[in-house]
Amino acid sequence: MVMSTKQAPFIFCSVLCLTVSCKQESALEEKTVVVDEARASCHESMPSRFTTTVKSDSIKKGEVSHEGMVWIKGGAFYMGAADTEGRQDEYPLHQVKVDGFWMDVTEVTNAQFASFVEATGYVTTAERVPEWEEIRKQLPPGTPKPADSLFVAASLVFTPPAHAITLQDARQWWSWTKGASWRHPQGPGSNLEGKEQHPVVHVSWDDAVAYATWAGKRLPTEAEWEFAARGGIENQPYPWGTEAIEKGKPKSNTWQGQFPNQNSNWDKHTGIASVSSYAPNAYGLYDMAGNVWEWCADWYDAEYYISLKEQVSYNPNGPARSNDPTEAYVPKKVMRGGSFLCNDSYCKGYRASARMKSSPDTGLEHTGFRCVSSL
Structure with a gap:
């Protein structure tokens, strides 16, 4: 039998899927985690990239420039969902205080990332053989x-089906694609013409950290990101x-239909x-939705907010380690803001409190980042 280019990578990914599934049942017996399918993500429970670990310690830390950044005055806010629209990991609402910080007005662009690659010779995760x-x-x-x-250099590309399908398995619209990378989205x-x-896009968390280091910046904490996204509201x-x-009128780049x-x-x-392309929020930040x-700096923990509910958190940096009961063997980092694939009927990842x-x-066609600086 000849495998299609779409099938073969998922035979590879299934090694993890099959071996983890037998562990999930016992994990869920210990921790009650409710997955609301109506609020699932356009890439929920995708297998990891399975690739070379790229270390950013080889990148020399640069001198920060505040050009293209805006100063976010620190303050206190309630973090998490204040309504019933959130997923379980967005509760409970809890008070957080953050110090002031600079934040990129926009997501890092292809032109900016190309300057980084030209200056350093950096090779992204998606361009490396696993x-x-x-x-x-x-x-x-x-x-x-x-x-x-x-074992090929590849990344996840959105491949929409030609007809309506059930939404339980994100692998129906994502394909590991050989040769896909930030240069070939x-x-x-x-190409990038x-x-x-x-x-x-197609940048892993490791790639984002490497760029931020070169720029003299860092990735935002999850608390900083949400504080900035809310724009004081x-x-x-x-x-x-x-x-x-x-x-x-359209307020962000999301999916309709x-x-x-x-x-x-x-x-x-x-x-x-x-x-x-759309109006900024009250802090002058673009695309904080859609x-x-x-990428954020924090590890993901499905129960992290529960541990903070009885106290005011000052500049929280997230949990010490990852905890995703649905995929216990795969450490996760937090992502925020939603994407062009998020929609009103299914994902709603563009909500200010939404977590992914x-x-x-892992790199995907709808994953990027922006940077911050405390200096």
Whole structure:
């Protein structure tokens, strides 16, 4: 039998999926975790990239420039969902105080990331061939090694089906694509021509940290990100307030129509948009909702907010380690902001309190980042 390019990578990914599934039942018996399918994500429970670990300690820390950044005056706010729209990991609402910080006005663009690569010769995670020694660290002991033919440089590309489907399995609209990377967002044959001001995508958390180090900056904590996204608006669901996403004029780059096979193009974009295509929030920040998910510095813990409910947290840096009961063997980092695939009927990842997570070595077509600086 000849495997298609879409099937073969998922045979590789299934090594993790099958071995983890037998562990999940016992984990869920110990911890009650309710997954609301109506509020699932466009990439919920995707397998990790399974690739070479890229260390940013080889990147020399640069001198920070505040050009293209805005100063966010610190303060106190209530973090998490204040309504019933949130997923379970967005509760309880808890008070947080953060010091002031600088934040990039936009997501890091292809042009900016190209300058970094030109200056350093950096090779992103998606452009590196996976290494079995790194893969096996995320798998139960005794997991057999997949075929050598499956070890290829690749990344996850959105591949919408031609008809309506059930939404329980995100692998129906994501494909590991050989040759996909920040230079080739849709795989071989695609390029960045005319997309210089699009947010860079297919960047792993490790790639984002490397860029931030070179720029003399860092990734925002989850608390800083949400504080900035809210723009001083207390306990409202969106960075712009309470107006529903499809009321009035387009406010962000999201999905309208039937996900994942039909996009009505109401917001004038069916894919990624150039940064600053929509109005900024009250702090002057663009795309704090929609366009691409943004990496944060924190590890993801499904129960982290519960541990903070009885106290005021000052500049929280997140949990000490990852805790995702649905994929116990895969450490996760937090992502915020939603993407062009988020929609009113399914994901709503563009809410200010919405949380997503992914393994640090995973790159996707709708994942990018922005940086902050305390100096």
